[in-house]
Every structure is written in C-alpha cells, then in structure tokens.
Amino acid sequence: MSGDRVRVAIVGSGNIGADLMYKLLKEPGHMELAMVAGIEPESEGLKRARDEGVEATHEGIQPVLDDPEIKIVFDATSAKAHVRHAKLLKEAGKIAVDLTPAARGPYVVPTANLTEHLDEDNVNLMTCGAQATVPMAYAVSRVTPLRYAEMVSTVASLSAGPGTRQNIDEFTFTTARGLEEIGGAEQGKAIIILNPADPPLIMRNTVYIVPEDDEIDEDAITDSVEGVVAEIQQYVPGYQLKNGPTFDERNTPWGEKPLVMMFLEVEGAGDFLPKYAGNLDIMTASARRVGEVFARHLLGVEEVVA
Amino acid sequence: MTAVRITDTSLRDGSHAMSHQFAAEQVRDVARALDEAGVPVIEVTHGDGLAGSSIQYGFSRTPEMDLISEAAGVCEQARIAALLLPGVGTVEQLKEAVERGVRVLRIATHCTEADISQEHFEMAKEMELETVGFLMMAHMRPPEELVEQAQLMESYGADCVYIVDSAGAMLPGEAGAKVEAFKENLGTQVGFHAHNNLGVAIGNSLAALEAGADQLDGSLRGLGAGAGNAPTELLAAVLDKMGVETGLDAFELMDAAEYTIAPIMPFQPMTDRDSIIIGYAGVYSTFLLHAKRAAERYEMDPREILVELGRREAVAGQEDWIIDVALELAKEKEGAAS
Numbered sequence: 249m250s251g252d253r254v255r256v257a258i259v260g261s262g263n264i265g266a267d268l269m270y271k272l273l274k275e276p277g278h279m280e281l282a283m284v285a286g287i288e289p290e291s292e293g294l295k296r297a298r299d300e301g302v303e304a305t306h307e308g309i310q311p312v313l314d315d316p317e318i319k320i321v322f323d324a325t326s327a328k329a330h331v332r333h334a335k336l337l338k339e340a341g342k343i344a345v346d347l348t349p350a351a352r353g354p355y356v357v358p359t360a361n362l363t364e365h366l367d368e369d370n371v372n373l374m375t376c377g378a379q380a381t382v383p384m385a386y387a388v389s390r391v392t393p394l395r396y397a398e399m400v401s402t403v404a405s406l407s408a409g410p411g412t413r414q415n416i417d418e419f420t421f422t423t424a425r426g427l428e429e430i431g432g433a434e435q436g437k438a439i440i441i442l443n444p445a446d447p448p449l450i451m452r453n454t455v456y457i458v459p460e461d462d463e464i465d466e467d468a469i470t471d472s473v474e475g476v477v478a479e480i481q482q483y484v485p486g487y488q489l490k491n492g493p494t495f496d497e498r499n500t501p502w503g504e505k506p507l508v509m510m511f512l513e514v515e516g517a518g519d520f521l522p523k524y525a526g527n528l529d530i531m532t533a534s535a536r537r538v539g540e541v542f543a544r545h546l547l548g549v550e551e552v553v554a
Numbered sequence: 555m556t557a558v559r560i561t562d563t564s565l566r567d568g569s570h571a572m573s574h575q576f577a578a579e580q581v582r583d584v585a586r587a588l589d590e591a592g593v594p595v596i597e598v599t600h601g602d603g604l605a606g607s608s609i610q611y612g613f614s615r616t617p618e619m620d621l622i623s624e625a626a627g628v629c630e631q632a633r634i635a636a637l638l639l640p641g642v643g644t645v646e647q648l649k650e651a652v653e654r655g656v657r658v659l660r661i662a663t664h665c666t667e668a669d670i671s672q673e674h675f676e677m678a679k680e681m682e683l684e685t686v687g688f689l690m691m692a693h694m695r696p697p698e699e700l701v702e703q704a705q706l707m708e709s710y711g712a713d714c715v716y717i718v719d720s721a722g723a724m725l726p727g728e729a730g731a732k733v734e735a736f737k738e739n740l741g742t743q744v745g746f747h748a749h750n751n752l753g754v755a756i757g758n759s760l761a762a763l764e765a766g767a768d769q770l771d772g773s774l775r776g777l778g779a780g781a782g783n784a785p786t787e788l789l790a791a792v793l794d795k796m797g798v799e800t801g802l803d804a805f806e807l808m809d810a811a812e813y814t815i816a817p818i819m820p821f822q823p824m825t826d827r828d829s830i831i832i833g834y835a836g837v838y839s840t841f842l843l844h845a846k847r848a849a850e851r852y853e854m855d856p857r858e859i860l861v862e863l864g865r866r867e868a869v870a871g872q873e874d875w876i877i878d879v880a881l882e883l884a885k886e887k888e889g890a891a892s
Contacts, residue, residue, distance in 0.1 A: 398609050400874045405666060416670045417644040437608055440641040444666040445867035454874035456609040491881045496851075501613055511878045 253280040254543040257312045259333060260324030261286030261293030261304075263409070263521055264347060268322055268532040269293070270519040273300055275536070278543040279320070285312050296520075309333050313340045319546060320539050323348060326411060327418075334370055343546075344370040345538050347531055349418045358537045359479045360386040360430050366545045371538060375419050376527035377401040377438060377453065378426035379534045380487070384455040384510050385431025387476035388493075391468045393460040395502055397433035399423060400456075402441045404448035407525035416440065434460070450515050451526035452490075457508040458498070464506050466495055473510065483537040484530050486515030486523070557799035559769045561595040561658075562588050562786045563747075564815060565625060566637055567771075567778035569601035570840050571823050575615040578624045580818050584774070585625035587810035589632040591803045593786070595658055597635040598625045601779065601840060602871065603662060604636055604643030604651055610873050611840075619647075619654050626655025633657040637688070639871060640670045645677045652681050661707075662688035662718065664869045665695050668703040675710035686745065686769075687712040690870045693723040693836055697735035704740055714743035714769055719758060720870055722751030722780050722829075723836040726761035733765035745769035748784045750776055751833025753825045755784040756792060763798065774807070774815040775822065780832050780839025782823030787811040831857045835864035844873050848880040858883055 256272070256279045258265045265284065272281045284297035289306040297304035305311040312318055313336055320343045323330045330350035337344045346353065353370030356362045360383055365371055373379060381399035388394060401423075412419065420438050427436030443449055473493050480487045491511040498507045514526030521528050543549075565581055581598065588596050600606030600618045607614040614621075626634045635658035636651045648659065659678040661671045671687065678685045687707030692700055704715040717732045724732075729746060736744040746762035748755035748771065759770050772789045776782030787807035794804050823829070828846065832839055837860050845863075849856035862879050863872075 396609075400610050400872075402872060402875075408670075410669075413667075413669045414672060416640050417646075417673060420641070420644050421646075437605075439608065439610055439871065441869065441871045442641070442664065442667045442670065443867065443869050443872070444664065449866075452875075452878075454610070454878070458609070491878055494877075494881065498609060499613070500609075507609065509877065511874070511881070 252547065253278055254319050254546050255280050255282040255317045256320040256322065256539055256543070257283040257285060257318045258322045258324060259285045259309050259312060261288070261291045261297070262324065264528060264532060265324040266293045266296055267520040267528060268324060268535055269297060269300070269302065271532055271536045274519060277540040278547055278549060279539055282315065282318055283312055285309055309336060313337070319343060320345060320542055322535055322539060338369055343542055345535050345542070346370060346372040347535055349375070349415070349422060351422070355426055355430060356538060357382045357386070357426070357430050358483060358534055358541065359383045359476055362538060362541055366542065373531060373534055373538065374426045375423045376531050377419060377440060378423045379530045380451070380453045380512060380514055381423070381455045382426045382431045383476050383480055384473060384512070385427050385433055385457060387473045388457050388459070388469055388508055389432030391472050392464050394431070394433040394457055395460045395505070396435045396458040396500070397427040397431050398437040398456040399427065400439045400441065400454045401527070402443050402449065402452045403527045404451070404524050405442045405444040406448050407451070407527055408442050448522070448524040450513055450524045453512040453514065455510040455512070458500055458502065458505050459508065462506065469493055469508060484514065484533045485517060486526055486529065488513045488515070556763070558763055558767065558793065559594055560786065560789060560800055560802060561597055561635060561769060561771050562593045562773060563597040563771050563783060564773040564777045564786070565621070566597040566599045567601060567783055568773050569599070570779035570843070571777050571782065572820060573843060574600055574607065574612045576621060578616050578620060581621045582624045582628050583814050584810070586628040587814045589629040591806035591810055592801045593632055594801060595635050596625060596629065596632045597637060597660065598622050599637045602642055603639040604647035606642055619650055622651055622654040622656060635660055637662055638674055639663070640674055642871065645674060648674065648677060652683065656683070658684045658686065660686040660688050662690050665689040665692045665700055665703060668706040671707060672710045675707065675712060679711040685712050687715040688718050688747070689716065690718045690720045691838065692717045692732060693719060693721055693728070697732050700732060701735050701739045704736055708740055708742050712742055714745050715740060716745035716747050716769070717762070718747040719749055720838050721836045722749030722755070722833040722839055724758055725752065726754060726757045729758035730761035730765040733762045733767050737766040743768035745771070747771040749779065749833070749839045750781040750783065750825060751829045751839060756788060759784045759789060760792070774811040775819060777815055777819060778823060780823065780842050781825045781829035785811065828856050828860065831860050835861050837864045838868065838870050840870070841873065841876060844876045848876050852880040852884045854880065854883055
C-alpha cells in the first residue's frame with residue numbers, strides 16, 4: 249500500500265466481475281486494480297482484463313493470495329466458492345468484499361452501516377434488492393421506529409442469471425433480514441418478480457413501511473429519505489426515487505396504521521452490463537464504494553464517506 | 555369414457571375476491587361441502603400463494619397455515635393443495651404447509667420463468683407431494699415457447715403442468731391449441747385454469763378438455779380474481795351432461811354454491827366493465843380490486859390504470875405498479891390541467 253492507493257483484486261471473471269473491473273478502472277479512487285482472477289483460461293472476462301492492461305490469471309484465487317501487496321479482494325464467484333475463499337483470504341490477511349450470497353461476514357450497506365464494520369476482514373453485500381431498498385428503510389427508521397418493512401423488486405428476466413434463478417429463496421431470506429438488521433424493521437419481507445418484457449425493463453423497487461407509531465412526522469421522513477437518495481446517487485448515479493415518499497393508511501395485522509411508500513428505479517451505468525440491469529449495477533457500484541471506504545480507512549485518509 | 559380431475563380453488567383464487575378475509579369457520583364449511591360433493595383436490599392458500607400475506611397483495615385476516623389446518627381437518631377424501639409462487643413463498647413455508655396437511659403443491663411462475671421453480675419442485679418431490687406446475691399469463695406466449703417452459707417443469711419433477719389463463723384473455727381456439735401442444739410434447743398430465751373475464755371460462759375449459767386436458771380448475775360461484783373462474787358447480791353439471799367422468803356430485807355442488815359460498819361472498823365476480831377490460835387488455839385478473847381502490851383514491855377510471863399496465867406488460871404479482879401507474883397518471887393530469 250505504498251503511495252496513495254491500495255492494491256485490490258477481483259476474483260470471478262463473469263459478468264459481475266467484468267462490470268466491477270470497468271468501474272474500478274473508470275473511477276479508481278484510492279484503489280489500484282492489480283489483478284483479475286478466474287478459472288477459465290479462455291474466459292471473456294480475463295481477456296477483457298488483459299485488454300485493459302490488468303494482470304489476469306486463470307489459476308483461481310491462489311495468485312491473489314500470493315501477492316502480499318493486494319489488501320482488498322472482491323469476490324464475484326459463487327456462494328460455494330466464497331466459503332472456501334473466505335477462509336483463505338482471512339489467513340492471508342486480506343479484506344474480502346463478498347458479492348455472493350455466502351455471507352461469511354456482516355451485511356453492509358454503504359449509506360447505512362458500513363462505518364461500523366471497517367475493522368472486519370469480510371463483509372457481505374447481501375442482494376441487489378437489499379442494496380436498493382434497505383437504505384430506504386434505514387432512512388425512515390432513523391426518524392421513527394418501524395414495525396414492518398416490505399420490498400418488492402421487479403427485474404428484467406434477462407438480468408437474472410442462473411445463480412439467482414436456482415436459488416431465488418436466498419434473495420427472499422437475505423433481503424428480508426437486511427430490512428430487519430440494517431433497515432431497523434421489527435419484521436421484514438421481500439418479494440422478487442422477474443418480468444420478460446421486451447425491451448427489458450429497468451429495475452424497479454417498491455418499499456412499503458409500516459411505522460410503529462400512529463403519528464409520524466411526514467416532513468422529517470421525506471427529508472431523511474431524500475437525503476439518503478442523494479447519498480446513494482453519489483455511487484449509483486442511476487438510482488432514482490420515481491414517486492414518494494407517499495403516505496396512506498392500511499389495515500394491517502397491527503391495526504389501522506400509517507403506510508409510507510417509495511417507488512424506486514435503478515438504471516445501470518452501462519459500464520459493461522446493459523443499462524436496464526440496474527440490479528447488477530447496484531451490486532458492483534456498491535462493491536466499489538465499499539472497497540473505496542475500506543481503502544481510505546487503510547490509508548488513514550480522513551474523509552468520511554459512509 | 556373421458557375423465558377429468560377437478561381442483562376447486564374457491565379457497566385460494568377466491569381469496570382474491572374475498573380480499574383475503576376468509577375466516578376459519580368459512581374455510582371449514584366450504585372445505586367440508588366440497589369434500590362431501592366428491593371434489594378430489596381443494597386448494598387453500600392466500601390468493602398469491604404461500605406467504606402472499608403482505609402490503610403488496612393484502613394481508614390475510616386469518617393466517618393461511620391455520621386455514622390449511624382447518625380445511626385438512628374436515629376433509630374425508632379430498633386432498634389439500636397449496637399454491638407457491640417462487641419469489642414470494644419459499645421452501646420454509648412449503649415445509650410448514652405440509653405439516654399442516656398439504657399433499658399437492660402447485661408451483662406457479664410467469665410463463666417464461668419456469669427455471670425459478672426448480673428448488674421448490676425438488677423439495678416437494680423429496681417430501682413426496684404430488685406436484686403441479688402453473689405457467690401463468692399463458693396468453694402472452696405462443697404454444698412452442700410454453701412447451702419449452704413446461705418441459706423445464708417436467709424435468710424438475712412436475713406431475714402435471716397447467717396452462718394458466720391468469721388474465722382471462724384466451725378464447726377457446728387458443729386454449730385448445732395450447733393444451734394440444736402440451737399433450738403432444740409432455741409426458742406429464744396437462745391442466746387448464748380459466749378466468750371468465752371474456753365470458754368464456756367454461757368454453758375454454760371445454761376446449762381444453764377436448765384437446766386432452768387431464769385436469770381443470772373451478773371455484774364455487776366462480777369465486778376468484780377478475781370475473782372469477784369456471785364455476786365448479788357449473789363445470790360439474792356441464793361435464794355430467796357431456797358424459798365426462800369427474801366423480802363430482804353436481805347437485806351437492808350447486809347446494810354448496812348456493813348455501814355455503816354465496817352468503818359469504820362480498821360480491822359476485824362477473825363480466826362487468828373492469829373485468830372485461832382485464833381480459834381484453836390481457837392484464838393479471840388479480841389487479842381488479844387493487845386497481846379499483848387506486849382509481850378511487852386518485853380519482854380516475856380504473857380502466858386507464860389497467861390499460862397502462864397492459865401496455866407495460868406487467869406480469870403476475872406486480873401490484874405495486876398499480877399505485878405507481880396511478881400516481882403517474884395523476885401527475886400527468888395535473889400537468890395537463892395547469
């Protein structure tokens with residue numbers, strides 16, 4: 249970590265790894281992308297890395313582990329692979345930013361709780377839906393306590409890969425837990441819908457909040473939500489509050505309660521993946537931001553960005 | 555003689571028309587009446603499947619697991635089915651539903667997304683359930699694409715795959731052709747689930763039967779989303795008259811419709827203005843009551859919302875788009891007025 253940049257690596261040369269690579273090259277901040285690791289010699293992702301002048305290896309994680317100067321490693325492989333990688337990275341004294349569902353370390357959302365976890369050696373980004381909606385629950389819960397938070401993600405069919413499809417329950421469980429643990433809701437619920445419309449639709453998310461109290465300060469909630477949206481836009485430029493927060497009442501299992509609704513759209517930056525795939529973009533953009541915050545922390549750069 | 559198996563979904567699709575307000579006693583009474591009338595499979599779940607109770611779809615008045623237990627407790631011969639939409643419900647609820655008495659699992663995906671159902675089919679087979687695949691909004695794709703999706707479900711372990719006309723948008727020719735394509739290309743049984751938005755729920759069911767369907771769905775008095783389903787008592791009467799073997803007692807089902815379901819229905823689903831537009835525009839039938847509510851709240855014609863949802867190609871489960879569309883239409887109107 250000589251100079252003003254921390255050397256980082258990406259493990260996983262698929263679509264997510266490639267998109268993250270272009271983000272790190274476009275906006276390195278306090279990071280220097282030193283290596284992209286995959287397991288397929290002929291993979292498109294490794295070829296792209298070489299084209300960009302980034303060292304590429306098809307020998308898996310080992311060359312990353314062997315380079316003592318690499319301090320932060322983004323894992324864009326699979327949950328199963330990350331379970332193994334997590335142990336190896338820990339032994340090698342590297343920080344793992346986990347984009348898989350493995351969740352060996354605490355869940356993090358840059359705008360909500362990242363600064364609490366800067367001394368961890370492994371953090372997990374949960375799901376795209378969680379990165380998009382947990383900050384909204386967090387924004388409301390810092391104004392008023394939440395009885396319940398529910399999110400509905402609609403993503404283009406083309407943007408949901410086989411990993412998501414074969415284990416769609418994982419999305420539901422993990423996102424709901426994120427709404428509870430970081431969003432501050434006593435109870436969380438997540439729903440995901442795949443829509444095959446052509447042209448593909450841009451990722452949409454709806455967040456419904458039932459506050460604990462019957463009296464809520466609508467202006468304070470609106471200010472808080474707008475503030476968080478602006479913070480997210482710093483690292484996910486395509487993140488947009490299309491409608492809301494809008495306020496209504498609903499009959500709920502806890503009686504007639506106020507309801508706060510937010511309607512979000514996430515358009516990708518189109519760094520590598522298509523723009524409609526905001527669900528993938530928000531994962532790689534969040535990963536980049538998490539890496540940047542860790543890098544600044546390692547370098548002792550004062551600026552607080554969480 | 556031709557035979558067909560009828561699944562009654564009054565206590566699942568009917569949950570939509572009831573705004574998910576079924577009480578335990580009502581479910582007991584309906585299940586008992588269906589069981590006594592010889593209905594072999596009774597579906598009991600929140601309208602949007604296991605774990606559908608939510609702000610998005612409406613909260614259940616009585617937890618669905620309790621309703622499953624109530625229904626299972628009174629049935630002598632009928633088996634209880636549950637619906638599961640991957641993305642909404644999970645294997646966690648599936649396990650509990652089986653503990654509560656579910657023996658048939660119907661797994662529903664949008665008609666292009668069958669590959670999100672693999673883990674649920676496999677878990678259901680592991681638990682020795684009968685499994686049914688539900689390809690929703692099947693009017694949106696041609697037969698050959700539906701066949702590919704149905705074959706995926708077959709490969710995951712489906713015992714039967716349904717063509718589900720969630721929007722009530724099909725006409726009999728289309729219903730028959732799609733069933734025929736399934737019969738030619740699948741080793742599983744084939745089913746058809748109708749909605750009456752264009753007034754042809756019975757006609758489509760008969761066309762499906764003629765094309766070789768092994769299973770059909772009905773609900774008493776058509777209690778279901780949009781203009782409702784094919785009425786079970788009517789199916790029983792028609793099929794009886796055709797000499798089709800169903801094992802149903804049409805007279806008892808007519809009584810169940812008349813004396814058990816009719817008194818608890820908040821309204822009779824019918825082909826009124828808003829239901830016809832759902833069938834005509836090809837929109838998910840369940841959007842009906844949600845769109846009516848949003849239209850009232852934001853002072854507009856529900857048809858404007860429904861047609862826009864059709865234009866956007868909304869699929870099953872996207873109820874949040876209803877409010878979103880209403881808010882946007884309201885903004886446009888405000889813009890036009892100022």
